[in-house]
Amino acid sequence: MNIGIVGLGLIGGSIALDLRSRGFDVFGVSSRQQTCDRAQEIGVVSEASIHLSDMAAADLIFICTPLEAIEPIVQKLIPHLSADTILTDVGSVKTPIVKAVSCLWQNFVGGHPMAGTTESGIEAAVRDLFVGRPYVVTPTAETPAHSVEQVEEIARLLGASVYRCGPEEHDRAVAWISHLPIMASATLVAACDREGDRDIVNLAQHLASSGFRDTSRVGGGNPELGVMVAKYNRVELLRSLSIYRDSLDELIGDIETENWQALEQKLKLTQQARENYNL
């Protein structure tokens, strides 16, 4: 089977590396010639070019571009595909992507390999990035079953744990565990930044330790990524933020009214609930 990868960054490059090492022919496309040259040089792909037309021979194509580029890329790619070519993507939000791309190409399987590093770009591509990580596949009722199975088989070859659900379920679940944490964490830093007394700010910056470091980490991440998930998963993110605000108001209420029993009960439930997560 010939594999195509459009977008040779951390995710596309790492998928390419792993599949090449498992004996597949992997062909890459990047919009930049320099990336193509480098990808061939370090052996991430068998061949690479800047022309989507070179994807004609691929049986399964991974679209590994940022979210906003997926639909336009598929539109340009379609003239070069045979009807049984399977398309899949690796975007971190699924409902709008699956809705848009399924209309363009019936043989599309939405996917989300949940792995990464703090690095990006082709130089960041590594082997075994997906081993033991979740790989969510989000077919609709219309997605051809054999295409879903094909993508899941490749995901398992990468060593990932495959989860299958609808695009809406995916987006609601990742709003909770990925997108809401970014916003709650960013708000922590934004709030601290509003302290008007510079002596307090200076002292706080020196006293900050692992608790602040961990709680603020994802909020201090890539701003473009934060905006992108807010744009694409807006409805689910707003829903989770609204529930978060209600929970916050209740907690503030307990402290205002000195209802220590209620606060302790909340923190006990929190401690227990967290143990159910696969952390």
Place this chain on the structure above:
Amino acid sequence: MNIGIVGLGLIGGSIALDLRSRGFDVFGVSSRQQTCDRAQEIGVVSEASIHLSDMAAADLIFICTPLEAIEPIVQKLIPHLSADTILTDVGSVKTPIVKAVSCLWQNFVGGHPMAGTTESGIEAAVRDLFVGRPYVVTPTAETPAHSVEQVEEIARLLGASVYRCGPEEHDRAVAWISHLPIMASATLVAACDREGDRDIVNLAQHLASSGFRDTSRVGGGNPELGVMVAKYNRVELLRSLSIYRDSLDELIGDIETENWQALEQKLKLTQQARENYNL
């Protein structure tokens, strides 16, 4: 100089270990005979007893009990002290402690060594726990200067970086970097726990990764500790929570109105602001 330690847990035990190894006589008091026996057995203290009267020979006494026990312990301790005995504590909130204890004993220096592990109790005591960690000393205008210097000297002997500020400044700074993070983090888990669809909860629990793990960590910690900081640092915590809620409302507003430029600006400032913390 004779050192007394009241409360032989992680902090008291670790201070004792370090000071013994630097040649001080360290006498410990615990309310439980078993803890006294164990502290002597593992060499944390030179001697230990359950009687506060045995603190009479100490020149400097560290009160290393939970916050709520500090004032009652000092009341019981006073009849056994000579006027030049220096008292200090290690409580994580300072204003109410300094206010209460300074009235009882003039020679009291509030302190907060900011170190710990996830363990507790005498068995958790370790050497060099305070090396490179902040040790905040919070005198008032009435605190005798030589007593402040004495406590700071010992803090430096432990390898800590000493910060001196008023109790109110300490409490405002730690509200930002320690107590607010606990509440923002706990609220994340509490909000997720309100998702009504069990399939989504199950999926979210499986997909949760390092972002959720880090952001929820301090919120999933010891509930008694969370209630204690809320009780003792209530005013400053409420102030920081109120500013946090305002910041959250603004961020939600940006997403609701699709003001992506404003959101990106916020997240960029957040990313920059976080770099000023000593993490």
